Amino acid sequence: MILSKIRALLVVIQMAVTVSIVIILMYIFKSNNKAIRKVWASIQMKLLGIELEIKGEPDNEAQMLVLNHQSVLDIMIFEYIHQKNIAWVAKKEIADLFWFGHILKAPDMIIVERESKSSLIKLLKDSKNKIADKRPIAIFPEGTRSCGKRMKKFKAGAKFIAEKYNLTVQPIVLINSRQILDSQNFTQNPGIVKVIYLPSVKADKKTDWYKQIEEDMRSTLKKELV
DSSP: OHHHHHHHHHHHHHHHHHHHHHHHHHHHTGGGHHHHHHHHHHHHHHHTTEEEEEESOOOTTOSEEEEOOOSTHHHHHHHHHOSSOOEEEEEHHHHTSTTTTHHHHTTTOEEEOTTOHHHHHHHHHHHHHHHHTTOOEEEOTTSSOOOSSSOOOOOSHHHHHHHHTTOEEEEEEEESHHHHEETTTTEEOOEEEEEEEOOOEEOOTTSOHHHHHHHHHHHHHHHHHO
16 A cells, blocks of 8 residues: 555656646647657556556547546546547636646647536537547546546536537446546556447437436446446
8 A cells, every 4th residue: 555655656746747748848849749648648558557458449430539537547548549639628627727737728628617608608619629620529428537436427518519519429438547546545556447438329319329328338337347
């Protein structure tokens, strides 16, 4: 336990330094910010001792990725494995952080202010622009990190965007990322993260597609943790 806490402390220090470098590089080489993030993520994978186990097939044509959320590593892992320049939907509280908020601003991510009607309009506009730029939108429908053992109830944001623009959505389940880097218990341990790609669906107001992917993701997580 003591060793895992020491590793966590070293990870925090290391990330504070390397994220700062990444922010500077993304502003200097703005057209290459995806490559910069991918190189950084690949270095983190090695430093943190993360191995990946992949199940299912990624849909590289999917316009939206819907993922469960349990650790900051979830974002890093997908920056490492996804081919395209993902546009993450992130809370304004993160973007407002002194200096480190630029990790969202420099690569032009989608920043939302919860419980704000004007922010909802901006969310739709930003999402439309990212889709036009061929950037898949990645969103955590739970809205915040879970314990990793079960999912929180999905919020309506992803459904709203996907149905507005008739997007192809791929649900993805991540397992064990919290056990590798647990910010609540402040521990870090090397290990395997399982990434499970579920079949893509077309967002359609006439169907219960969103409810169905929530149920599928929950049942997948439950089955994998048995």
